[in-house]
Amino acid sequence: MVPSWDDKYSIGNSDIDLQHQKLFDLAKKSFIYANKNVSREEIRGIVAEFFEYMKEHFKDEQEYMELIGYPYLHEHTMIHKDIIASMAGLIKTAKNVNDLKENLLLIAEKWLVEHILKEDAKIEKWRQANLEHAENELIEEQPKQYKYTCGCPNKIHLVPPYIHEKIVEGKKFSCMTCKVVIKIKLS
Structure with missing residues (x-):
């Protein structure tokens, strides 16, 4: 059957x-x-x-x-x-x-x-x-993210590679909280 x-x-x-x-x-x-x-x-x-x-x-x-x-x-x-x-x-x-x-x-x-x-x-x-x-x-295979800091204490911004490249080329991005331009975190 x-x-x-x-x-x-x-x-x-x-x-x-x-x-x-x-x-x-x-x-x-x-x-x-x-x-x-x-x-x-x-x-x-x-x-x-x-x-x-x-x-x-x-x-x-x-x-x-x-x-x-x-x-x-x-x-x-x-x-x-x-x-x-x-x-x-x-x-x-x-x-x-x-x-x-x-x-x-x-x-x-x-x-x-x-x-x-x-x-x-x-x-x-x-x-x-x-x-x-x-x-x-x-x-x-998650894309690498870059760590950036701003003026906020202990705050880390995880930045994707395409934004990191724009920053390297001279574009400026600011923290939405403190309004300070983010900079790459030196480990």
Whole structure:
């Protein structure tokens, strides 16, 4: 049985997550169709809908992975190609409605849901780790600030580099409290 969508399956991109939700819905629909008396055309309809939506989703997901710099894009793209090729093969080799139903269940459960729960989860895990690394780098790369004094007792003005450079070029800045021109603090 196909699990229901849960936010824990999110990969941190609302568009991709909405597509995943639709794919979960299509997988559920597949289970319903596979377990009731339906015509070959009805089964072909759900298979075609699944197939087309999956191709669109894979294209969008690959663009997202490229956008975030996912290092395993090539490998993930190859998995997508394998899924599409296998799906096409299962559709072509189905001899009757029961074969189509069985193959549809296989597609829905094994390739699609397992792919989202396992392979796509790796994208979010990488993105989160990369995001934490980037945040740590930002914290470490805070721009140097220069210490300046004025006429106020024990007051230090932290001046960013672009203001410091203007002061070095001759521009004067005064303390807003004491109105004295600030000067670089000699340590």
